[in-house]
Amino acid sequence: MWRPTNVDRPTGVFIGLVVLSLVLVTVDLRASGVGVGGTMREGVQTVFTPVQRVVSAATRPVAGFFEDLSDIFSLRGENRRLRTEVIELERRLEEAEILEIRIAELEAILSLEPPDELDSVVAQVLAVGVSEFDHSRVIDRGRTDGITVDMPVVDEGGLIGRVVAVTDEVARVRLITDPSIRVAVRVERTGETGVLTGRGSAPMVLEMFNRDAAVVEGDILITADGRFPAGIAVARVLEPARSEVGFSLRTIAEPTAEVTRIDFVRVLAFTRDRVGIQDLEDLERPPVIIPAEDAPAEGESDEAPPVEDEVPTGEGDGTGVPEDTGEGAGG
Amino acid sequence: MNTALKYRRVAVVVFSIVIAAVVQTTLFVHLRPFDAAPALVMLVVIGLSRHLSAEFALLTGFSAGLLEDLLSQSALGLWALTLTTVAYVVVRIRDRMEEDFSLLAPFVFGLTLGAIALFAVLGTIFGEKTLADAGLVRKILVPSIYNVALAGAVLPFFTWALGVRAATNPYQT
Structure with a gap:
């Protein structure tokens, strides 16, 4: 076999494995988390679930003891x-x-x-992600309990995240603090809409598109009608919003639920028809509704320009608010 | 190497990686001082790679990384690439290392820190937004410190479990 004279065998194997890893990354990203990668993930999770259940049950008291100890202070x-x-x-x-x-x-x-109350399934957190960058939790309820991808997950504090993958026994929940998740929200006090973006363990960023809408410390943000059912508490504003370069107001907010310390959660039996949401995914900015050419000039009419049904509109500013967009490699 | 020792090593590798992955994903659900946990699978790869043959060590790193990828939502291959690199660095440097913990501790710290930083950069390149995480420095530093704290117990364990204590520790009386 041909091999460069100055490359020893371990280096050759290393280069081969690096290339194989890069191929895997490319194939998995192109498949958007489904296909062979998705099947392998489901298979491995299915095999690991019984072991995780046993270890989780065995270690829970130990972890609980240390957690209680830290809580005393x-x-x-x-x-x-x-x-x-x-x-x-x-x-x-x-x-x-x-x-x-x-x-x-x-x-x-x-x-x-x-309106009828949404059905829900109570679940307990079984496992966490493998690294600090993996903002997800595995819960001990799955397909057999009626859970499907995209269902919102809440606890007594508010929104936790949404289901991104599911096996027969367990489901994986992506937390709202994940930098790839954005949630369309409404300020409970004023009804103004905006978008909340996760930043890992730091407070989330709230972006408001109506620059005249004041947001003050302590304002509660609830889900706007979108991928999640409307009216679920999501976050509490930490600072008054300030104007940034561009056209939006920005501030920071902390989740109303203790996202990093969740134990029991409720999965809501709610899935939004994905038609119209797909097109909005991966948008960095909300779609601006442009009036048709023959629309009346500003001031001639108070009527808002026509918008698509699936795009919730900002109030009074003529801008639309994106659905809470998903992530590239869900599922 | 005799066949029994070979099988023993394969068994130790498979068992320890699986156990490390399970403990990593279950024990640290609630036990997270400073909101971070050790990179246990990485520490196991470091411990194993010190004593396995170069090729076996690289395959161990790759397999452990692939398992981490399959247990997470990151793109398949990201952790595999990271832990293969960890194994390669250990293979290259291990001859200069001794069982002296004062040398091993900074080595484990630097390697863990570098590997998590590598994962963060790779994740961002491949669209995982890992560098957008505001607690980046803490998420790289704290697991590295935890790994150093655990290395004192984990590394000697693998030295013993792989049956190579006498060969790699000429200073032991």
């Missing part, structure tokens, strides 16, 4: 924060009860049926 502050939160929640509960009564009255007047 923060208990006093946590207690104080929770007391304040209880007072605030009691106030909100009273408001909510009043609103519920009013909604029921209005529904009765308009003869509307209240």
Whole structure:
């Protein structure tokens, strides 16, 4: 066999394996995570699941002990924060009860049926990703429990992520903190829309497209109607939004759920029809709705230009907001 | 090398990589001081590559990386490339290493740090947005420190498990 004279055998094997790795990367990226790569992933995960269950059950008390130990130092502050939160929640509960009564009255007047609650499956986190860059969790419920790809995952705090791969026994959830995930959100207080982008362990970035829409510290961001069902709490704004170069307002927000410390989660039986979402994936900027040529000039009419049904529109600014876009190699 | 020792080494390699992958993905669900965990599979590859033949060490690195790729959402081949490189570096440097931990500790630290940085760069090149992660420095540094802390137990274990203690430690009395 031909071999350059100055390349020894280990170096030759190393170069061969590097080339093989690069070929694998290329093939897998071209297949977008499905095909042979997807089948192999599902196979390996299926084989590993029983072992992971046993090891997880065995190590959970040990990990729990050390976790509790680290929590002791923060208990006093946590207690104080929770007391304040209880007072605030009691106030909100009273408001909510009043609103519920009013909604029921209005529904009765308009003869509307209240929307059905989404079915959900409770699951427990079984495994984490293999590295610090893998923002995903494996949960112990899969296809046999009715879970499919794209379903949203929440806990008591709010949105956690969405299902990106599923086997018969388990499912993989990509967390909202993953830099490749973007979530279309709405500011609960004002109703203005924007896009939230993950940045790993750092706070998420909120981008608002209406520069006149003030966002203040403590504002709660909820899912806009898109890939996720509308109205799920996602994040809490940490700083007032400031104008950046360009046309948007930017600020940072932290997830309302403790994403890195989740244990039990709920998978919502909700999948959006993907028609119209595919085209928006991988967009860095929201689509700007351009009025037709024969549309009336600014000021002639208050009516918004016509938009596609699948594209939620920003309020009052004539811009659309993208669906929370997925990632290149899901599934 | 006799056949029994050969089989023993293959068994040790397969078993330790699988166990490391399982522990990496399960134990560190909640046990994450400073929100990071050791790169256990990488540490196992370092420990094994010190004593295996060059080709076997490279194949071990590649296989361990491929397993990590299959257990994650990263593109297939990224971890394989990273851990093959780790094995190659160990194969090239191991003759100058001794069982002295004061030499091994900086070696493990530097190698883990370099390998995670390599993965981050490769991930970004192939569209994984790993460099967009705001906690990048911490995510590279903390696992490297953890690996050094664990190396004191893990590396001697593989020296013993692979049955090569006497051959590679001429200073032992």
